[in-house]
Amino acid sequence: MSPMGEKYIKKLYQHLRQLPEEEREDAVMEIKSHIVESVRNGRKEEEVLAKLGSPSKLARAYLGDFYVRESSMHPLFLIKALLLYVTSGFLSLIFIPVLGMLSVTFGIVSIIIPILGLLRTFGASWIQMNLTPTYEVPVLLSFPFALLVALFLFGLFWICWKALRGYLTLLSSAHRKIILSSHVR
Template identity: 45%
Template sequence: MITPQGKAYLDKLYHYLEKLPETERLDAVREIESHIVEGAANGEPEGVILARLGDPRKLARAYRSERLIGSVSMRSFKDVMTLVGFYCTAGLLSVMVVPVLAVLAYGFGFCSVLIFLAGVIRTFGVTWINMSIAPGMEVPTLWSMAVAIPVGAIVGGIAYISWRGLRKYLTSLSDRYRAVLPVKSMQSKMRPM
């Protein structure tokens, strides 16, 4: 039997799960309720169970994270931006780290493509594309591609490292949120097949 304290906890959890579809909200609340009832049936005080579950807001984030991870393939730009949006709201560090890494990854990636294209186009004699090593030191037209390849590779390398860092950070956050979930069956049920 759930006490008023447990009922209040479940009500808060339900409220914080507002962004999930109704059936998933109810499933999550029922699962936590059964976890509380099972613990109480084993002689554990409800207050201890609730303390172990932690803040209902954080638990709701864990459930939302599981849903996002289960529905996002991390292969498309839209999928990554969905996760970026979720994790930017997940904590102060994420608000700083995720946007910086995303801007570096996509910005430098786009720039590396432009550098290669500029090198190819300039090699064929397009004079409106400027390539300078230093003030007053213009790269000869015939050397445009030879300069564009290593510069584009360096910029592309920064993009790749930033992309890998972003994926690693998002995966780390997901793992931490998964650890908050109290029931292992919930974790396996929500993981993508």
């Protein structure tokens, strides 16, 4: 194995420090034999290392697999996971579709409104912009008014999108915490 391959294996070993020593050695030996076997079969070592990805990402995959294997049957894990999925499952039925639809709707409308304002400015009389039942936006102000409305709607889109991403991140971090806290050493 070349110095580049040895350096890769050394970094992988360092990133696997959270694993028990036996698991760590097994993972490193598995990757080392994969590299050697691939080179023996005619592939370039650089190509094999590129396919494996960075040592840190590969180590995270091994760590994740280990945590799931070790934690999935632990009673505390099962209780915490059940509580997470029951409570978040009901909320997810509401939050995810509502925030998703609102963000998509606000995003699309924030694109369409300036186009309609521009069309109205240049003579599309079928487009109406009424602020109240008795007051209509003057034709020359249609585009600037549409831009203001579009900016407001884009702000709502951004808020809904961030809320949706935040909720999904919260769920995934809660799931990760359950797995990590139930890890049996």
